[in-house]
Amino acid sequence: MKKIILPVLLLLIGLVIAVGSQSFLGACVHDDGSFGACHWASRALMGEGALMALMALMALVLPGDRRGLCLAMAPVALLGFLTPGTLIDLCGMATMRCRMLMQPAMRILWAVALALALAGWLLERRRAR
DSSP, X not given: OGGGHHHHHHHHHHHHHHHHTTTTTOOOOOTTSOOOHHHHHHHHHHXXXXXXXXXXXXXXXXXXXXXXXXXXXXXXXXXXXXXXXXXXXXXXXXXXXXXXXXXXXXXXXXXXXXXHHHHHHHHHHHHHO
16 A cells, blocks of 8 residues: 555646646636747646656556656656746746746646655665665
8 A cells, every 4th residue: 555655646746737737727828819938838737747647657557667667757857847937938927827826836746746756766666675
């Protein structure tokens, strides 16, 4: 039971990122239907979150490969952390939704995902010894 806690948490974080980036943690919504640069950051976060969820699901189903999958999730989490505002620009105004809500929330979620992925790798490495 203890062995599946970290992959389940990573699965939940990946799903929250994937779904949240398109809804409650998403980019700015303009009244005229147009979108800014933050729209593309939101789309990238959706893909990265889905990838994280898929890898976590694989870690649940394939326990023999869990150590490698946890190690592979770390760069995905780092990429997700850097996506909003660093790799993909956000809106220019500091009061926009993408800067006030999406960027900080996603950075927190990705930092937690990175910590959990590295913790999972360390725990699986310790169990292998």
